[in-house]
Amino acid sequence: MDIKQIQELVKLINKTNIGEITIEEEGVKITVKQKKDPVQNIIAGAAAPAYAPATAPQPQAAVPVKEAAKPAVEPKADNLITIKSPMIGTFYRQAGPGKPIFASVGDEVNPGKVVCIIEAMKLFNEIESEVKGKIVKVLVEDASPVEYDQPLFLVDPS
DSSP states (O other), rough: OOOOHHHHHHHHHHSOOOOOEEEEEEEEEEEEEEOSSSSSSEEEEETTTTGGGGTTTGGGTTHHHHHHHTEEEEEEEOOOEEEESSSSSESBBSSSSSSSBBTTOOOEETTOOOEEEEETTTTTEEEEESSSSEEEEEEEEETTTOOTTEEEEEOOOO
């Protein structure tokens, strides 16, 4: 079972009233449980201990996502393009403490330029711009949990 399938399971649990789902595939057992509040936990069987550490950032996901969704509504310009998160994880604007920020308001971006990093399951994934333009707004705070398809940046293509 790959990361995208696990992300889909978490999304399914969050969108429904299902309390728990367990899937066993190729000796790997994954259980996704929904608590009374909209927080998710992922528990992996002994065959895949690498999945268990990924649960650390996810319990915080429900609160910051609601806060980050509000700024996405504020911009009124129709010509802005949104760079969205391709996965669930933790958003970082720089490679590490003291390192330069990948993209700030006013920076020019081109297709292929790294704009942020999203950490998912202890893997740091560089997120590249798919558009050319100028960063108008950063919609997510550094080191915040993000959801799949959540807006991260607004870009003015002109």
